[in-house]
Amino acid sequence: MNEDYYELLGVSRDASTEEIKKAYRKLARTLHPDVNPDPDAAERFKKVSQAYETLSHEDKRRQYDMGGGPGMGDFPRGGAGFDFNDIFDMFAGASGMRGRNQGPVPRQRRGGDVLRRVKIELRDVVFGTEQQVAFRTAVLCERCSGSCCEPGTSPTRCTACNGSGHVQRVQQSLLGQMVTMAPCPTCEGHGDVIDKPCTGCSGHGRTATERTVTVRIPSGVENGTRIQLRGEGETGEAGGPSGDLYVELSVKSHEMFERDGDDLVTTVAVPMTTAALGATVPLETFDGVQELDIRPGSQPGEEVTLKGLGVTPLRRERRGDIRVVLDVDVPTSLTEQERELLEQFAALRGDEAERRKGHQGGPFAKLRERLQNL
Ligand SMILES: [Zn+2]
Ligand SMILES: [Zn+2]
Numbered sequence: 001m002n003e004d005y006y007e008l009l010g011v012s013r014d015a016s017t018e019e020i021k022k023a024y025r026k027l028a029r030t031l032h033p034d035v036n037p038d039p040d041a042a043e044r045f046k047k048v049s050q051a052y053e054t055l056s057h058e059d060k061r062r063q064y065d066m067g068g069g070p071g072m073g074d075f076p077r078g079g080a081g082f083d084f085n086d087i088f089d090m091f092a093g094a095s096g097m098r099g100r101n102q103g104p105v106p107r108q109r110r111g112g113d114v115l116r117r118v119k120i121e122l123r124d125v126v127f128g129t130e131q132q133v134a135f136r137t138a139v140l141c142e143r144c145s146g147s148c149c150e151p152g153t154s155p156t157r158c159t160a161c162n163g164s165g166h167v168q169r170v171q172q173s174l175l176g177q178m179v180t181m182a183p184c185p186t187c188e189g190h191g192d193v194i195d196k197p198c199t200g201c202s203g204h205g206r207t208a209t210e211r212t213v214t215v216r217i218p219s220g221v222e223n224g225t226r227i228q229l230r231g232e233g234e235t236g237e238a239g240g241p242s243g244d245l246y247v248e249l250s251v252k253s254h255e256m257f258e259r260d261g262d263d264l265v266t267t268v269a270v271p272m273t274t275a276a277l278g279a280t281v282p283l284e285t286f287d288g289v290q291e292l293d294i295r296p297g298s299q300p301g302e303e304v305t306l307k308g309l310g311v312t313p314l315r316r317e318r319r320g321d322i323r324v325v326l327d328v329d330v331p332t333s334l335t336e337q338e339r340e341l342l343e344q345f346a347a348l349r350g351d352e353a354e355r356r357k358g359h360q361g362g363p364f365a366k367l368r369e370r371l372q373n374l
Contacts, residue, residue, distance in 0.1 A: 003047060003051075005050075005051035005054055005055050005064060006051075006055070008047055008048050008051040009023045009024060009027065009048065009051050009052065009055065010023055010027075011023045011055075013065075017056060017058075020052065020055050020056055021052075021056060024048065024049075024051075024052040024056070027045075027048050028045065028048070028049075031044050031045035031048060032045055033045065033106065034103050046110075046241065103164070103165065103191070104163065104164065104165030104166075104187070104189060104190050104191025104192070105165055105183070105188075105189040105190055105191075106190070106238075106240075107148065107190055107205075107237065107238035107240075108236055108237065108238045108239055108240030108241075109236050109237040109238065109240045110236045110240050110241045110242075110243060111138060111206070111233055111234030111235045111236040111237070111240065111241065111242045111243040112138075112233060112234045112243045113233045113234075113243040113244045113245070113246060114135055114137055114232075114233040114234060114243065114244075114245045114246065115245075115246045115248060116133050116135050116245070116246070116247050116248070117247075117248045117249075117250060118131055118133060118215070118217075118247050118248070118249055118250070119249075119250050119251075119252055120217060120221075120249055120250070120251055120252070121251075121252055121254070122251060122252065122253075122254040122257060122259065122264075122286075123286050124217060124219075124251075125219060125220065125221060125251055125259065125311055126219060126264070126286045126310070126311050126312065126319075127219055127286070127312065128216075128217060128218045128219035128220075128312070129217050130214055130215065130216050130217065131214070131215050131217060131247075132212050132213075132214055132215075133212065133213050133214075133215050133245075133247055134210060134211070134212045135210070135211060135213075135245075136208065136209070136210055136211075137208070137209065137210075137211050137233065137234050137235075138206040138207065138208055138209075138234040138235050139206060139207060139208075139209050139211065139235050140205070140206055140235045140239065141198060141200045141201035141204070141205050141206055141207050142200065142207075143198050143199070143200030143201065144198035144200060144201060144205060145239070146205040146206065146235075146238055146239025146240075147198070147205065147238075147239065148194055148197060148198055148201070148203045148204065148205045148238050149194050149195075149196060149197065149198055149203075150196040150197070150198050150199065151198075153195065153196045155190075155192035155193060155194050155195075156192060156193055156195055157191070157192055157193075158184060158186055158187035158190070158191055158192055158193050159186075160184055160185075160186035160187065161184035161186065161187060161191065163191040163192065164184070164191060165183065165184055165187065165189040165190060165191040166181045166182065166183060166184055166189070167181070167182055167183075167184045167185070168180070168181060169181075169182055204237055204238070205237055205238040205239050205240075206234075206235045206236070206237060206238075213229065213232055213245060215227060215229065215247050217247075217249065218314055218315075219311065219312040219313070219314070220262070220311055220312055220313040220314035220315075220316075221249055221251075221314065222249075222251075223249065223250060223251040224248065224249070224250070225248070225249045226246050226247065226248045226249075227246070227247045227249070228244055228245075228246055229244060229245040229246075229247065230244050231243075231244065232244065232245035233245045256284070257322070259311060260323070261311075261320065262310050262311045262312075262313050262319065262320025262321075263310045263311070263320040263321050263322070263323050264286075264309070264310045264311065264320070264321075264322045264323070265322075265323045265324075265325065266322070266323075266324055266325070267324070267325045267326075267327050268281070268283065268292070268324050268325070268326060268327065269327040269328075269329050270294055270298070270326055270327070270328060270329065271328075271329050271331075272328055272329060272330050272331065274294060274298075275294065275297075275298045275299070275300075275326065275328045276296065276297065276298075277296055278293075278294055278295050278296030278297070278298070279294050280292065280293055280294070281294060283306070283322075283324065285306065285309050285322060286309070287309050290306055290309065290322075292304055292306070292324060294326065298326050298328070299326070299328075300326060300327060300328040301325060301326065301327075302325075302326045303323050303324065303325055303326070304323075304324045304326065305321050305322070305323055305324075306321060306322040306323075306324070307321050308320075308321065309321065309322045310322055
């Protein structure tokens with residue numbers, strides 16, 4: 001489950017960016033893999049960095065606060081993701097010059113996140129479903145298992161920097177001799193050199209391939225909902241941690257039902273006579289054909305409810321309803337016989353209708369009364 005980013009960093013929800021940065025640096029100083037070899041600390045450092053990554057960007061933070069999840073604002077398009085070296089730089093910047101007390105730079109980098117959009121039916125929203133999601137991604141190189149070296153070989157200590165990953169540069173200046181530290185150009189700061197890069201992955205520790213993942217889509221999801229599958233994104237470089245897979249759902253519109261919260265709403269046209277006399281009509285639902293009771297005297301726009309046949313909300317058992325809005329069809333053309341019958345019907349109803357209007361009052365009631373008494 002996702003941990004709260006504010007709690008991870010130990011700051012309040014209204015903390016300023018500066019406070020967040022300070023809190024992160026303090027944690028990084030004790031958790032960074034370069035200072036703390038404990039694997040638990042590395043795991044925690046990753047989480048804390050993720051929290052920082054989101055909360056330090058105004059847009060991402062706003063989105064997170066609104067419940068949008070981590071880093072949904074500008075989605076990295078593979079490869080980028082969370083960059084270990086950015087954090088390394090930041091950390092180094094906080095504790096002084098980069099490289100002074102640091103070991104070599106690890107080759108491992110976290111893999112990029114992957115975003116896939118998936119279309120689902122309204123029926124899937126009602127009941128939940130499973131979908132196969134196929135995407136192109138990076139996976140661990142089988143030949144070297146992420147070591148980046150040809151099988152049977154291993155990296156050798158860099159002779160240029162003695163494995164430290166840094167070299168000293170001595171410069172003469174007006175003020176005298178100046179010594180600066182710089183990443184070792186021979187090993188690019190890694191401290192070791194791969195003499196025989198793996199031929200399966202050209203020494204990256206991962207290869208590109210097509211993967212298929214089964215995604216469980218719970219009922220009650222919304223259009224635009226993103227499902228996060230941790231560690232199902234790209235495998236990191238040199239056996240680094242994997243990125244995440246995000247599946248964004250798009251719900252196709254349904255020809256009959258529209259969703260309104262947990263309810264499904266539809267409009268059914270009934271003949272004028274059915275509305276007046278009442279009837280039971282069949283209605284196709286996601287639970288099969290149901291009987292819809294139309295009471296005698298139903299009015300246009302009146303709703304008939306079928307309980308418990310709507311959407312099953314996320315993390316709840318009780319389903320919403322189906323609400324059927326009645327649309328009364330008034331005939332647009334009549335045969336002679338129909339017209340006669342309707343006129344007879346009107347004549348029969350005429351007096352009663354007049355009287356009822358009179359009782360109800362209204363602007364014309366008095367006038368009507370007077371005309372009737374003439
Ligand atoms: Zn390989
Ligand atoms: Zn070196």
